[in-house]
Amino acid sequence: MHPVELKGPRVSWRELAVADAQDMHDLMSDPQVFRYMSDTEVPEVAAYEAFLIEYCATITEPERIRYKLALTLDGELIGSGGVDLSPSGRKSEIGYMLASRHWGKGLATEAAALLVDFCLDTLGTHRVWATTDVTNHASRRVLAKVGLREEGVMRGYSFKDDVWHDSVMHGMVATDERPLRG
Amino acid sequence: MYPVEISGPRLAWRELTTGDADALIDMLSDPGLFRYAADQELPDVETYRGFLAEQIEAARTPERHRYKLGITVDGVIAGMGGLEMTSATATAAEIGYLLAPAYWGGGMGTEAASLLVDLAFDRLKLHRVFAGADPANHASIRVLEKIGMRYEGTRREDVFKDGKWRDSVTYAILETDARPAR
Numbered sequence: 248m249h250p251v252e253l254k255g256p257r258v259s260w261r262e263l264a265v266a267d268a269q270d271m272h273d274l275m276s277d278p279q280v281f282r283y284m285s286d287t288e289v290p291e292v293a294a295y296e297a298f299l300i301e302y303c304a305t306i307t308e309p310e311r312i313r314y315k316l317a318l319t320l321d322g323e324l325i326g327s328g329g330v331d332l333s334p335s336g337r338k339s340e341i342g343y344m345l346a347s348r349h350w351g352k353g354l355a356t357e358a359a360a361l362l363v364d365f366c367l368d369t370l371g372t373h374r375v376w377a378t379t380d381v382t383n384h385a386s387r388r389v390l391a392k393v394g395l396r397e398e399g400v401m402r403g404y405s406f407k408d409d410v411w412h413d414s415v416m417h418g419m420v421a422t423d424e425r426p427l428r429g
Numbered sequence: 430m431y432p433v434e435i436s437g438p439r440l441a442w443r444e445l446t447t448g449d450a451d452a453l454i455d456m457l458s459d460p461g462l463f464r465y466a467a468d469q470e471l472p473d474v475e476t477y478r479g480f481l482a483e484q485i486e487a488a489r490t491p492e493r494h495r496y497k498l499g500i501t502v503d504g505v506i507a508g509m510g511g512l513e514m515t516s517a518t519a520t521a522a523e524i525g526y527l528l529a530p531a532y533w534g535g536g537m538g539t540e541a542a543s544l545l546v547d548l549a550f551d552r553l554k555l556h557r558v559f560a561g562a563d564p565a566n567h568a569s570i571r572v573l574e575k576i577g578m579r580y581e582g583t584r585r586e587d588v589f590k591d592g593k594w595r596d597s598v599t600y601a602i603l604e605t606d607a608r609p610a611r
């Protein structure tokens with residue numbers, strides 16, 4: 248579906264646009280945010296713009312499986328994230344990041360709850376999952392607060408800053424309790 | 430990497446050809462085997478041949494990240510499976526395998542699976558190899574344990590099969606783990 252617009256009490260998700268390239272570059276340049284991203288380098292603005300042009304050309308396809316979204320507060324881009332559907336369309340993976348100046352106020356929890364509602368109610372997927380670095384306690388807590396359960400630890404899942412990292416797998420199914428349902 | 434050929438004491442993995450379509454569909458039609466596969470209709474031989482042709486073309490590119498292979502015993506197709514990465518630069522791969530029921534119960538599944546682990550670590554230089562299984566598929570889980578994989582967790586209601594959502598268990602081995610002698 249397109250366009251996606253999800254509104255919470257404070258933050259909103261909207262479609263990412265080519266014009267967001269600079270803001271996205273600034274967001275990823277935040278070392279505390281970049282630390283938990285899989286990329287090895289922050290993409291240059293021009294490179295990210297090229298990526299967005301390509302990506303935005305696909306979002307109106309009826310079989311859309313990628314939802315890359317911008318998180319806004321009072322109209323300003325303060326984070327990003329989104330949803331990836333499995334090939335069957337029955338499962339969805341969520342992810343999010345938030346500029347560090349906005350941490351600690353419950354905004355990520357609100358943003359993640361909106362994604363969970365979108366996956367279960369709008370996209371109709373049965374299962375929602377996410378992965379986090381085992382040391383990313385804030386994000387693990389966010390996922391727990393919106394109703395995802397920790398289902399295991401995948402060893403040697405990612406390589407970042409010269410070391411291998413383990414990742415927690417989190418999952419929620421449509422029949423689970425949804426503590427923050429909107 | 431193309432073509433891949435790996436031989437063990439009793440069986441070998443080799444690239445599939447369009448000429449294998451009949452033998453593979455024949456094998457996959459075995460009701461004893463289909464019980465373990467996720468919900469999918471078996472294609473007819475013609476469609477399957479076209480699908481194999483596409484796979485072979487993709488396998489010959491430098492971006493190859495799917496190694497869909499056949500198992501042979503004395504030169505005859507006895508099973509299939511392989512290894513799949515999310516991209517050619519990924520450091521992890523998922524393995525899968527199946528044998529025609531005539532070959533079950535004599536250690537061939539274990540031999541086939543351990544050869545895939547060797548392919549991943551020794552030739553593709555990967556860091557992590559993982560596999561998923563239905564919790565009720567005791568033979569497959571035993572195979573994963575025998576090749577040195579460790580249990581990492583259970584994804585709840587992860588696979589839709591026979592009209593029901595089923596859990597899946599995840600097992601993995603790292604390049605730094607011991608690979609049991611066989």
Ligand SMILES: CC(C)(COP(=O)(O)OP(=O)(O)OC[C@H]1O[C@@H](n2cnc3c(N)ncnc32)[C@H](O)[C@@H]1OP(=O)(O)O)[C@@H](O)C(=O)NCCC(=O)NCCS
Nearest residue numbers: 280283343344345350351352353354355356384385386388
């Ligand atoms: C993870 C992230 C989104 C959290 O944003 P946030 O708006 O601060 O999160 P919230 O305020 O909604 O909730 C954070 C929770 O984690 C807790 N927390 C924060 N730091 C913690 C730590 N070091 N250890 C344990 N808990 C911690 C908070 O107390 C809060 O829980 P509470 O409500 O029970 O007190 C943000 O830190 C971020 O963008 N990080 C970088 C990118 C990233 O990791 N993305 C997720 C990848 S899966």
Ligand SMILES: CC(C)(COP(=O)(O)OP(=O)(O)OC[C@H]1O[C@@H](n2cnc3c(N)ncnc32)[C@H](O)[C@@H]1OP(=O)(O)O)[C@@H](O)C(=O)NCCC(=O)NCCS
Nearest residue numbers: 465526527528533534535536537538539562567568569571
């Ligand atoms: C899984 C499969 C490849 C195993 O092949 P195999 O050649 O019989 O496997 P092996 O003989 O090497 O090992 C099987 C092990 O499981 C054990 N086993 C078999 N059936 C079992 C059962 N019902 N309960 C408990 N253990 C069982 C065997 O005893 C043996 O273990 P052991 O050596 O400790 O005695 C084969 O059964 C198959 O193709 N199944 C259908 C497809 C499939 O399930 N693929 C895996 C998807 S994850």
